[in-house]
Amino acid sequence: MKIIEELKNNKLIDNPTEIQKICLHKLQSNPLPNPKSELWRLSNKSKFSNFLDHSLNKENPKLDIPYPKNPQSTIRLIIGENCQIKLTEENYSIQQLSENELNKYIKEQISFFDQNENWSDLLNLSLNCTKNILGLKINGSKIPPIEIFSHASSNSLNTKTLVIFLEKDCDIELLQVNLGKENSSLSQSTFLCLEENSSINHGVVSYGEIRSNLLNSLNVMQHKNSEYNLGSLHFKFNYARFEIRIRQSAGNAKTNIKGMQITKKDEQISTYTKMDFNGPNGFLNQINKSLADDKSHAIFEGSIIVPKIAQKTDASQLSRNLLLSNLAQIDTKPQLEIIADDVKCKHGATISQLNEEELFYMRTRGITLPEASKLQLSSYFQEIISFIPVSKDRWDLLDKLLNEN
């Protein structure tokens, strides 16, 4: 854990910014997360330490985006590369947050941090210098779809931070893509703030190459009447954690989450979500699907917290898991913590393999077992894939996933 050693000895950062100082200070007293805590107890220790073994990448080699050229209408930004943007159109404007605004907002976020829960963010903000932080302020209507890329280059640890401030009555489609090159570590922290009546259709697609690692932390603050829709997909990382923290600051907001993770070989991918209702009439509909094959390990832990103030909350969470191999394992733990009494909350979890009766039915119609499995898997994933917005259609994600078997 090279990074941690350097961090402890204060050797890592030459001229730390104010934010870096605050975070470094917090980390130095307590540099690693508590391995026994619920958030970290299942995390593979050697994989985690491998994440921290790379040295910090202070350069920023250019990224070849392996995607079809975007149509004119889409805004494409690459964190650390072309972060300069100032668009003022008739209907909308997208501009960078000033350094002051950014500092103020991040500092406010840090004040809410829990050392253990936000460890990934603390690490990210400690290591990240200004040029790898993208902060945007968006307002208006009829905004073109936005694509934002983060990437990690081989043999290094890379940190990227994204802050988006969505002003009142504004709605956007945002696709965030995290790419890990061979033998790399990517720390991505994202902070989204949805003002009243705003809405985001947010897609997060993360995939890596051999021996790539990812710590992906997403913090969402939702104000009244906002709507946050998240469709996510994580695959092909040797080690990946996707941590989602969503807070409905005064309730009366809508959240839909559809996530999916696929693990093969000896990969470990985990998803942690924490949903905090801090006011009445909140709504959550969440489904997380995972598929574990070979010797891999898929983890889901979701918690829904409904305090007394959150009357009339309507929350449901479902964890569905497919276990396809004798050596793979799946852990799931959907949990509810409820104090308000007038609420509708439910959760469910299933772990199974592909449905045998469905397979048999298809086979009696002459469809071969591999084809039938593929059909079934594609329907299993379709629900999630179709929820990821913007240009995903151009990628044939699903075919890509299914044909890599």
Place this chain on the structure above:
Amino acid sequence: MQSKMKESDPILEVENLFASTDNLPILKGVSLTVYPGEIHAIMGRNGCGKSTLSKIIAGHPSYNITNGDIKFSGENINSLEPEERAQSGIFLGFQYPIEIPGVSNLEFLRVSTNARRKFLKKEELDTFDFEELVKEKLELVKMDHAFLTRSVNQGFSGGEKKRNEILQMALLEPKIAILDETDSGLDIDALRIVASGIKKISNAQTGIILITHYQRLLDEIEPNYVHVMADGQIIKTGRSELALELEKKGYEWTDNFIK
């Protein structure tokens, strides 16, 4: 007429079949031979093994054949996969057709039709040609085109599911069709549609096994033979009059035949 049929080789021969699931014996020596052009009815109480027999002929992985043989066109098929049986022309109409959320009915029908066509060395159909074929077959079961865009059987009513089964039968053009309680849950109009569909699809080269509780399907499609099953065996075989007698006297009557 009967003797003329027997001149050709049988389509299906079930010979002294014993089968079990989870070590529980279900079939205890079933024998049955079906020649081209024949319609057989198998009747019996719930749990007598008639549904199990149909699943075993189709190759359901949960059942083990412990003794006996199933031959299709003279070849032993005991160890064939379900899809191999289907491709070679065995069709099972399910009592409870399975819902497969997310898989489009049209895609499902096209993939299965092409699997059968490939076996028959017929040209596989692209989406366009397949649509043409399906349109024609939809007529047979009086189904609306809208069914094709929905997920397989999902949200279908009981009658719609059964018609979807007959549609599949029409597309796959099987040599033998085993229809497991295709009449259950159908009102009289739906029953007529299904029955006329079955009659149009079958011909002098195909065999049909109807598994049913009731006479009413047999009023629409007259069987050549009626078999009564109890406790994993065929305990009585007769002509279509047997079904009428059974309807009159009830299944208690058949208890007398149990060996």
Place this chain on the structure above:
Amino acid sequence: MVNENLVQDVVKEPYKYGFVTDIETEKIAKGLNEDVIRLISLKKEEPKYLLDFRLRAFKKWQKMKEPDWAEIGYKQIDYQDIIYYSAPKQKEKISSLDEVDPKLLETFDKLGIPLTEQKKLTNVAVDAVFDSVSIATTFREELAEHGVIFCSISEAVKNHSDLIEKYLGSVVPASDNYFAALNSAVFSDGSFVYIPKGVTCPMDLSSYFRINSGDSGQFERTLIIAEESSSVSYLEGCTAPMFDTNTLHAAVVELIALDDASIKYSTVQNWYAGDEEGVGGIFNFVTKRGKCLGKRSKISWSQVETGSAITWKYPSCLLLGEESVGEFYSVALTNNLQQADTGTKMIHIGPKTKSTIVSKGISAGNSINSYRGLVKIGTKAKGSRNYSQCDSMLIGDQASANTFPYIKSQQPNSEIEHEASTCRISEDQLFYLQSRGIEFEEAISMMVSGFCRDVFNQLPMEFAAEADKLLALKLEGSVG
């Protein structure tokens, strides 16, 4: 909202079993050390292996830390301020019930568990435990005719030492957890059941635990062995007087089921819960575990938990035998400042094992009611299945209901299904019942009892009625 306060009133019911029996007791001095353990063992005239078992457990306990992981808050327990042995003074050897102190018989009479020949329950054999010792066991001769052994564990140590030596600690090892280690070191008494091969126990067996003295802990130990093709239904009831101090109850229950055997273990727990401000009450930290060793064996836990200041227990099943079955049916009602953290662990080890979990939590007042359960399907448990259902009912907006299911599978050819939901008694439902002439309290009690129906159906007849009554009592306003 109009009815919220009324509902609150309804769940406030004075504890009916809070009386203290005035009886001379023999107690040893407060505190815990090796000498105390030797003294307990000496008083019980135990063989050396058992003393060694206790001392080993004590050594382990000293090295362990009190767990702090659950959502439970309580004042630190001073383990040196507890009396580890307390027994009513009696004649040295009691040969019949007539020689039992009438005050003790009267106590159990008052609790609804008459022990005397004339009054004893006709279809249930009872082992009555008062503080640290077993007072009496009914129907012993009748049971003996069938080869069933039902006695206090102290007696079993004397008369069936081979079985004790073989099975004690085989399901819950002394090192299992902090409270199991403590129990293994200091356990005083409890019940022992042995059902021989092929025997269906002719009547329900029951133990009734009564804590009487305020400063002693209760550490009973229960061991039930069901040999091949045998079956037994066992019931456990508990009450304690009202004291303003907290009393520690750290029991260990071990069940062993061999091939084709079945054990049904039902508990109605109504220890004193403390007052409305949370003063006093029992700390109920219990380790209960069953081992389905044999093929097709079955262990079924059902519990109705209404008492104790803090309940912390997870009756569990280790499903080792092929096709063995584990079940857990639970109702937990918490009120005022009660805390309950309860659930089960179903560990599927053998192939084709099945488990079912049905948990119903009702939280009222400022209480915290958590379900915590683990379902694990191991690599060899091919063809295994679990189904869990956890429902919570909230009464009032100060109570909390939590659900923490831990689910792990390492076997693709298996299925796990978990469902949880929360609800409350809706005004519409109340209004509907009231409009049909049903009293408000009756309506609440009907709905709570309806909510718990799936669990009550699993209880033995006698117990189901008692459980229903118990919930109704807790929910009835006017009954004095």
